[in-house]
Amino acid sequence: MYTSRAAIRVVSHVKPTQQVRYKRDKTGLNPQLERIVSQLSVMSAGRKQPRLLKLCNEDYVKHKTVMKAWSHYRKAKIQENEKLLQKQYESMKEAVSELQNLSPELFEIANEHQYGKRFPLELRVPTEYPPRQIWFYDYFPKQEAK
Amino acid sequence: MSSSVSRGIWSNFTNRSKSLAIKSAKLQKAVLSPDLPNGPVSLKALSSKRKYYSPIDLDKIYPLAYEILEKKSEKIYSKIEDLKKKGSENVEEINDLLVEAEINNPEVVYNSLYAANTIDLTQPVYRHYAKKQWESYNKMITMQRLETLSIIPDTLPTLEPEVDVHMKFPHNNVDTWVEPGSILSSNVTSKPPIFKITEFKESKNDLYTILIVNPDTPDVENNSYTTTLHWALKDVELSNNDSIIDIQKLDSNPQYSIVDYLPPTPEKNLGKQRFAVWIFRQDGKLNEETSKVENINNFQIREFVENNKLQAVGAHAWRSVWDLNVENVRKEYGLPAGRIFSRDSF
Numbered sequence: 140m141y142t143s144r145a146a147i148r149v150v151s152h153v154k155p156t157q158q159v160r161y162k163r164d165k166t167g168l169n170p171q172l173e174r175i176v177s178q179l180s181v182m183s184a185g186r187k188q189p190r191l192l193k194l195c196n197e198d199y200v201k202h203k204t205v206m207k208a209w210s211h212y213r214k215a216k217i218q219e220n221e222k223l224l225q226k227q228y229e230s231m232k233e234a235v236s237e238l239q240n241l242s243p244e245l246f247e248i249a250n251e252h253q254y255g256k257r258f259p260l261e262l263r264v265p266t267e268y269p270p271r272q273i274w275f276y277d278y279f280p281k282q283e284a285k
Numbered sequence: 286m287s288s289s290v291s292r293g294i295w296s297n298f299t300n301r302s303k304s305l306a307i308k309s310a311k312l313q314k315a316v317l318s319p320d321l322p323n324g325p326v327s328l329k330a331l332s333s334k335r336k337y338y339s340p341i342d343l344d345k346i347y348p349l350a351y352e353i354l355e356k357k358s359e360k361i362y363s364k365i366e367d368l369k370k371k372g373s374e375n376v377e378e379i380n381d382l383l384v385e386a387e388i389n390n391p392e393v394v395y396n397s398l399y400a401a402n403t404i405d406l407t408q409p410v411y412r413h414y415a416k417k418q419w420e421s422y423n424k425m426i427t428m429q430r431l432e433t434l435s436i437i438p439d440t441l442p443t444l445e446p447e448v449d450v451h452m453k454f455p456h457n458n459v460d461t462w463v464e465p466g467s468i469l470s471s472n473v474t475s476k477p478p479i480f481k482i483t484e485f486k487e488s489k490n491d492l493y494t495i496l497i498v499n500p501d502t503p504d505v506e507n508n509s510y511t512t513t514l515h516w517a518l519k520d521v522e523l524s525n526n527d528s529i530i531d532i533q534k535l536d537s538n539p540q541y542s543i544v545d546y547l548p549p550t551p552e553k554n555l556g557k558q559r560f561a562v563w564i565f566r567q568d569g570k571l572n573e574e575t576s577k578v579e580n581i582n583n584f585q586i587r588e589f590v591e592n593n594k595l596q597a598v599g600a601h602a603w604r605s606v607w608d609l610n611v612e613n614v615r616k617e618y619g620l621p622a623g624r625i626f627s628r629d630s631f
Contacts, residue, residue, distance in 0.1 A: 195325035197315040198339050200395045201347045207389050208350030211357065 304405035430466035514584035517543035565595035
């Protein structure tokens with residue numbers, strides 16, 4: 140009896156043709172199912188949520204203060220950046236308008252539509268920092284198959 | 286490490302109100318120190334005090350954060366000084382700046398979060414926090430009850446609430462405010478209610494009118510209902526720090542009363558009666574002629590409001606229904622015996 144039961148357990152997706160009633164087993168799930176359950180419980184929504192911080196009132200006020208100061212600091216930084224970009228744009232605009240005054244011909248050439256010229260695919264998106272690996276020192280070109 | 290955070294404008298009380306500080310010295314020390322020198326004072330149980338740990342490195346970052354915010358506040362205070370030197374009369378602008386200067390002060394935040402019942406409403410920043418609190422719950426619940434019970438538009442067309450109205454009855458010593466729209470027994474409502482009217486603007490000796498009306502008095506002859514005036518007060522003087530209308534105040538100011546309190550005595554088999562409390566702000570003192578009420582049993586509230594140029598700023602409501610105690614209330618006030626409505630009488 141034991142062997143037949145074990146066989147059913149392992150291939151649980153194969154339903155037995157005949158319904159057989161066994162004595163209730165208190166040992167729990169089989170190891171395979173147990174593993175699935177434990178994996179699912181690791182992924183469950185409750186575990187993904189960060190734990191609520193249990194702070195006393197004083198520390199909660201301090202925490203709020205720190206968050207507020209941090210948001211002020213970030214805001215100031217973003218505003219500074221935006222101001223810089225605005226300045227850059229203004230000076231570009233000024234340069235172009237000056238070119239228009241000095242030499243309308245050159246201005247025309249500078250603003251001429253270049254038909255057929257597309258944005259080069261090889262061009263990398265400009266980033267604020269250089270890549271982690273600057274140069275592939277161990278690079279050697281692929282050898283073509285003869 | 287220093288035992289305290291920076292001692293700038295937020296620790297200087299020469300020009301600032303003392304109510305901007307935390308009252309309890311121990312709590313104040315805890316909030317103004319980088320760490321908790323006496324442990325978590327706000328936790329009551331010894332066991333929770335023992336097992337409590339502050340977040341890691343909060344004591345290092347908190348003084349820096351405090352300094353950043355305090356410096357911002359210092360700038361705003363100097364701006365206010367400049368405005369005052371110029372002789373600016375714009376009180377609202379200065380009040381807005383005062384709110385901005387104190388809104389992030391940890392002591393003010395602590396008081397408005399955990400000592401909301403004892404905050405000093407003469408300070409603009411506390412009024413700001415109180416208003417936010419009111420808008421998040423009490424304002425909405427009041428409007429919902431007024432609309433679902435059809436007090437709007439059965440008594441007055443609409444309301445744009447500006448004040449928080451709290452009401453309770455002195456039938457016992459339990460300090461709980463009545464939720465708008467709740468059904469109260471005749472024993473509870475046998476004595477006039479106590480009001481707390483919280484203004485969120487700067488208010489010094491503003492005058493208020495208070496009316497309690499019942500729009501459900503049966504008018505059998507016309508097969509309709511009339512409005513009964515149950516209580517009317519006028520020229521009630523209130524300020525930010527003096528916002529309670531109780532028996533003591535009414536006894537010392539008998540001129541407030543237009544119509545004395547008539548307790549609700551609902552008739553049997555008439556269902557629930559709505560009692561609407563309306564709070565009006567006055568421009569000045571009310572005229573003796575226009576504020577007189579001759580017939581309280583057929584009170585025209587809209588006419589009264591129009592004649593006296595009243596601005597509705599707040600409301601409250603409760604409901605009453607016949608119970609076994611109504612007879613006692615009638616006897617106490619010397620009212621005539623009640624009618625019993627039944628199908629036979631029609």
